[in-house]
Amino acid sequence: MSALNAPPAAAPLRTGDGAVPRSRARGWRGILTHWPQYLAIAPFYVLFLVFGLFPIVFSIVLSFTDWDGMGDIHFAGLSQYVYLVQDSRFWNAVANTFIIWILSTVPMLFLALVIAFLLHQNIRFRGIYRVAFFLPNVTSMVAMAIVFGSVFSDTFGIVNSALTALHLDSVPWLSSSWGIKVTIAVMVIWRFTGYNAIIYLAGLQSIPTDLYDAAKTDGASTWQIFTRVTIPLLRPIILFTVITSTVGGLSLFTEPQVLLGDAGGNGEAGMTIVLYQYNQAFTQFDFGYGSAIAWALFVLASVFAIINWRLLSERSETPRRPRTRRTR
Structure with a gap:
């Protein structure tokens, strides 16, 4: 645009001795x-x-310092992150967290999808079933961790009593490495299966019934309808639940802390990343290192959320009609 055709500049609005632009005024x-x-x-x-x-901003600053919460804050540079990479206890907490996440997330999402598919059918008392499955999510996790501690107790637990009645060997659920991980995973499955099932149920209710009618007309079986119609259309919902379950699984804290204490159980088998960060920051009063652990957790959660997004994101794929053999 030439200078001759340029629109005139907004005249400043004078207030006192200065000039204020008319848009700002x-x-x-x-x-x-x-x-x-x-x-x-x-x-x-x-x-x-x-x-x-x-x-958030203060935790970033603290991760580059050495501070116990009492005296002066001393700048430490990258020393906290250097120690983080070399800390074997931190990597043990990372391994424990990922093992518990795998043991809990895969069965949880599968059971949630099956429960949602069953609740979507025309059955009696569907409302009661939905409330019953969602109830564990709104129950106090502290109280339920105490209950699970009694159920999986090594000596007087209900599970070991049932195994003994069946003439099977009891399992040291709260004293062995894998027993601790399985117990925490069962707690996560119990708490969040109904929550994810309600989300899947909402996604199922948004699928047009015409697609199911067309598939049935073509002679598709229930399994073919489930795998070739329902699953592709639920892909955005599945992506959401996988990402939220990943973030929640990596930030696991209440279950191991109440069930096993701050030490994370025998041999720190239940020590998760957040529990280890809590110990360093609020038990050892090393707030700089605790902040570094928190930001390392943020990076891990972001990386795995991106990986899940890339693996499960919908790429303009529409569900294909199941192929069936026509018989004369």
């Missing part, structure tokens, strides 16, 4: 006009700045 006038609305939403932003943004 119009913005301030709008704020002053609608100040009750801005005042109504201000508490959220104030709370977010104080309890959300400030702790």
Whole structure:
């Protein structure tokens, strides 16, 4: 655009001795006009700045320092992250977390999908079943961890009593490495299966029934309808549940902490990343190293969320009609 055809610049609005652009003055006038609305939403932003943004920024700063919460903060550079890479206890916590995540996530999502498929059928008392499956998610995890500790107790637990009644050997659920991991995984499955089933059920209810009718008309079996119609259309929902389960599994804390204590059980078999970060920050009072562990967890969760997204994301794929043999 040439200088001759350029639109005239907005004339500044003079206030006192200075010149304020007219657009800026119009913005301030709008704020002053609608100040009750801005005042109504201000508490959220104030709370977010104080309890959300400030702790995040401060934890980044702390990860480069050496501070016990009492004296002066000493800048340590990358020494906390260097020690993190060489810390065998941290990598043990990473291994424990991923093993528990695999043991819990795969069965949990499979059971949730099966339960959602069954609840989607025309059965009686569907509302009662939905409430029953969702109830563990809203139950206090602290109370249920105590209950699971009694159920899986090595000496007087219900599970070992049942095994003894069947003339089988009892299992040291809370004293062996794999027993601890399996117990925590069972707690996660019990708590979140119904939650994911309700999400899958909402996705199933959004699938048009015409597709099912067309598949049945072509002679498709129930398994073919489930694998070639339901699963492809539920791919975005499955992606969401896998990512949320990954983030939740990597940040596991309440179950091992209440069930096994801060030490993570025998041989630290139940020591997860968040539990180890809690011990370093609030038991050893090494807030710098605890912040470094927290940001390492953030990186791990982000990487695995991206991997899950790449593996399960929908690539413009539409469900194919199942092929069936036609008989005369």
